[in-house]
Amino acid sequence: MLEELRTLVLFAEEGSIQNVxxxxxxxxxxxxxxxQRLEDMLETTLLDRRQKPPRLTTAGLEVLERAKDILASIEALKAFAADTEPQGVLRVGLAHGLSDGSVAGGIARAAATFPKISLRLKTGWSADLIEQFERGLLDMGIVLRPAGHQGPDVLGTERLAVIAQAGATKSRLTDAAWASMPWVLSPEPCDARQRLLAILGGERHRLVVAAEIQDPAMQMEWVRRGHGLGLMPSRLAARGLPDDLALVDTGDLDLSLQVVALRSPHLNRLAKAAQAIATTVGDVLDIET
Incomplete structure (x- = not known):
């Protein structure tokens, strides 16, 4: 029908079949x-053939205006599809454990290279973000998964360090002592907390939680005051701890998580921006670990 609509518009411009x-x-x-095909499809008469040359009927004039709108929309759609620069809203979920300055700065730098992208960045626990991603509420999720997770979506490894008040514990604890120690942890379903529980035997042990605090800075303050052991990314601990905090030797305990990028299969042009963000986060992890 598009060709027939174009012919009708040309007829209105040229005024005769011969010129068209x-x-x-x-x-x-x-x-x-x-x-004639257009008239058959629309079941109406578009040209008054009693006149020489034929002229558009009243119905023809109405169809002409709609035809112009349709053809203009088609051209706009073609222009939109031909524009390869990513544009639109990109909804990204970032796990709480990764929401530090380095990762946030990397995401900001990546997003800034796509000026037509409007970034919607939210943080949350990985389990919550995965659920939102599966429901289509997020276009991309950068989450933490168990250490054994494999696949092309893995960006890197987030290793966890155990911290304590300086001088409050031995530099290395026995395996039996870990579960009996008091901990200052984030509320469930904190990814680091779940990993710690899994390492200590899952349901066979109940962690002694001295305090549940979501804010990392406040957690460190509680640990600094001797209320219990705490967890933090090793890459952040490597930058240096205050004098009244110390690292605890975890020995053979594998306190690590995989950083995974979930990406919707319907990103289309936004896929370039999502890939840039994923690459940047992977680079940050690689540099700092």
Missing amino acids: ARRLPLTQPAVTRQV
Whole structure:
């Protein structure tokens, strides 16, 4: 029908079948057949053939205006599809444990290279973000998964360190002592807390939680005051701890998580921006670990 609509618009511009035939180029009978096909499809008369040359009927004039709108929309759609620069809203979920300055700065730098992208960044626990991603509420999720997770979506490894008040514990604890120590941890379903529980035997042990605090700075303050052991990313601990905090030797305990990028299969042009963000986060992890 699009060709027939274009022919009708050309007829309104040129005023005769003969002139339309020259512009297309087609034979005059071919142009006449296109107009007749459109009349058959719409079940109405578009040209008053009693006049020489034919003129648009009242219905023809109404169809002409709608045809112009349709063809303009088609051209706009073509222009949109031809524009390869990513644009639109990109909804990204970031696990709480990764929401530090280095990762946030990397995401900001990556997003800044796509000026037509409007970033919607929210933080949350990985389990919550995965659920939102599966429900289609997020276009991308950068989450933490168990250490054994494999696949092309893995960006890197987040290793956890145990911290304590300086001088409050031995530099290395026995395996039996870990579960009996008091801990200052984030509320469930904190990814680091779940990893710690899994390492200590899952349901066979109940952690002694001295305090549940979500804010990392406040957690460190509680640990500094001797209320219990705490967890933090090793890459952040490597930058240096205050004098009244110390690292605890975890020995063979594998306190690590995989950083995974979940990406919707319907990102289309936004996929470039999502890939840039994923690459940047992976680079930050690689540099700092």
